[in-house]
Amino acid sequence: MQHVSEKIYQNPWRGSSEGRSDIAPPVLYLKALQNEMKTLRVDLAAEMNGNPFLFLDYHNLEISLYKTSLAKSESLAKFLGQCFNRVEYLFEFTEAVRAFFDRLLRIPTNKYHCMSVKLNMDLTWNMGILQMLSTFDHLDWDLT
Numbered sequence: 001m002q003h004v005s006e007k008i009y010q011n012p013w014r015g016s017s018e019g020r021s022d023i024a025p026p027v028l029y030l031k032a033l034q035n036e037m038k039t040l041r042v043d044l045a046a047e048m049n050g051n052p053f054l055f056l057d058y059h060n061l062e063i064s065l066y067k068t069s070l071a072k073s074e075s076l077a078k079f080l081g082q083c084f085n086r087v088e089y090l091f092e093f094t095e096a097v098r099a100f101f102d103r104l105l106r107i108p109t110n111k112y113h114c115m116s117v118k119l120n121m122d123l124t125w126n127m128g129i130l131q132m133l134s135t136f137d138h139l140d141w142d143l144t
Contacts, residue, residue, distance in 0.1 A: 001044075001061055004036050008064050030089070033065055052107045053119060059100035060122045063129060066093035070132060094133060100126055 041048075041058065048055045069089035104123065 001040065001057060004033065004040060005061055005064065007036070008033060008061070027085075030065070030068065037062060037065065052103060052111075053115065055103050056100060056119055056122065059096055059103060060126070062096035063093065063100060063126065066090075066096055067129070069093050070136060090133075090136070097126060097129055097133065 044054065044058070048058060066089050069086050070093070100122075
C-alpha cells in the first residue's frame with residue numbers, strides 16, 4: 001500500500017509541473033493507479049477481511065487517489081473537455097469516503113482503542129474531505 005501511496009503523491013500535477021505542456025493527461029495516471037488499486041485489493045483480500053483497520057487504510061488510499069478531482073490545478077483543468085471526466089472521479093471520490101465511514105462504523109466500539117494515531121488522523125482528514133465535498137462547485141457547472 002505504501003508503494004501505491006507514494007505513486008499517488010508523486011503524480012505530475014502536484015504543483016511542480018504547473019504550466020508545463022509536456023506532461024501526459026491525468027487520466028493516464030489515474031487509470032494506471034486505479035488498476036494498481038484493484039490488484040492491491042485482490043492481493044490483500046484475506047488480510048483485509050481479518051483486519052478492519054487495514055480496510056480503512058485501503059479506503060483512505062482510494063480517497064487520496066480520487067482527491068485529484070477536487071484539484072484546481074491548471075494541468076487538470078486543461079484536460080477537462082478532453083479526457084478527464086471530473087464528475088466520474090468526484091463520484092468515485094464520494095464512494096471512497098462513504099466506504100471509509102461505512103467500514104469505520106462497522107468496527108465494534110470496544111476495538112477503537114486499537115486504532116493507530118494515523119487512523120485517527122485519517123478520520124479527521126476524511127471529515128474535512130466531507131466538508132470539501134459538500135461545498136464543492138465548479139465554474140463550468142450550471143447550477144440553475
